[in-house]
Amino acid sequence: GQQLNQSPQSMFIQEGEDVSMNCTSSSIFNTWLWYKQDPGEGPVLLIALYKAGELTSNGRLTAQFGITRKDSFLNISASIPSDVGIYFCAGQLSGGSYIPTFGRGTSLIVHP
Amino acid sequence: NAGVMQNPRHLVRRRGQEARLRCSPMKGHSHVYWYRQLPEEGLKFMVYLQKENIIDESGMPKERFSAEFPKEGPSILRIQQVVRGDSAAYFCASSPIAAGDYNEQFFGPGTRLTVL
Numbered sequence: 001g002q003q004l005n006q007s008p009q010s011m012f013i014q015e016g017e018d019v020s021m022n023c024t025s026s027s028i029f030n031t032w033l034w035y036k037q038d039p040g041e042g043p044v045l046l047i048a049l050y051k052a053g054e055l056t057s058n059g060r061l062t063a064q065f066g067i068t069r070k071d072s073f074l075n076i077s078a079s080i081p082s083d084v085g086i087y088f089c090a091g092q093l094s095g096g097s098y099i100p101t102f103g104r105g106t107s108l109i110v111h112p
Numbered sequence: 113n114a115g116v117m118q119n120p121r122h123l124v125r126r127r128g129q130e131a132r133l134r135c136s137p138m139k140g141h142s143h144v145y146w147y148r149q150l151p152e153e154g155l156k157f158m159v160y161l162q163k164e165n166i167i168d169e170s171g172m173p174k175e176r177f178s179a180e181f182p183k184e185g186p187s188i189l190r191i192q193q194v195v196r197g198d199s200a201a202y203f204c205a206s207s208p209i210a211a212g213d214y215n216e217q218f219f220g221p222g223t224r225l226t227v228l
Contacts, residue, residue, distance in 0.1 A: 004154075042116070042203050042219030043155070050214065088154055098215065099145070099168065102154030 006103030019076040021106040028069035029091035037086045116220035133189040137206030144187040149201040
């Protein structure tokens with residue numbers, strides 16, 4: 001089955017710094033999704049990418065769908081304390097039941 | 113418009129007991145998905161249901177686990193004869209249309225199951 005490698009596993013940064021995390025896959029996807037999970041809550045969709053090469057922004061967040069369709073990255077600029085949480089990438093393949101495959105997550109801690 | 117609701121939020125069971133997890137999808141959503149999350153891991157798909165139908169149960173263990181989404185009422189994930197390895201957070205998600213491209217799943221807050 002498909003496997004997603006998400007890195008880094010965790011990040012400890014100072015408020016105001018930029019953050020970058022990425023996901024790579026052993027096979028191609030048609031859609032890449034980035035979620036954020038706050039402690040004790042369910043994941044919330046941040047950005048969805050539908051085309052290879054697509055670059056999409058949502059406020060201070062920017063994500064890109066890799067040209068090879070096997071990777072994606074998420075950047076957070078000028079981090080703030082409320083960015084703390086776990087960020088998950090997920091890849092989705094068209095056809096079948098479209099169930100996304102999730103990465104293991106990147107835990108982000110922002111020091112004020 | 114209330115989001116996806118799950119209850120209970122926390123559930124403690126002893127080995128051998130049954131666990132029943134409930135999920136009420138967002139209003140107007142007729143597609144429900146269940147995922148399991150182990151500590152420091154991503155979400156693993158278990159089962160996808162529409163009203164009164166199981167569409168995809170490829171991620172659900174064949175024994176002790178079952179799921180339903182009746183015409184009326186919440187979706188239920190049922191775990192019989194729980195074992196310690198069942199301890200995890202179980203998340204439900206719902207969507208307004210069938211799973212596919214451009215279809216967002218909205219997640220509930222999860223049920224944290226602890227098996228003693």
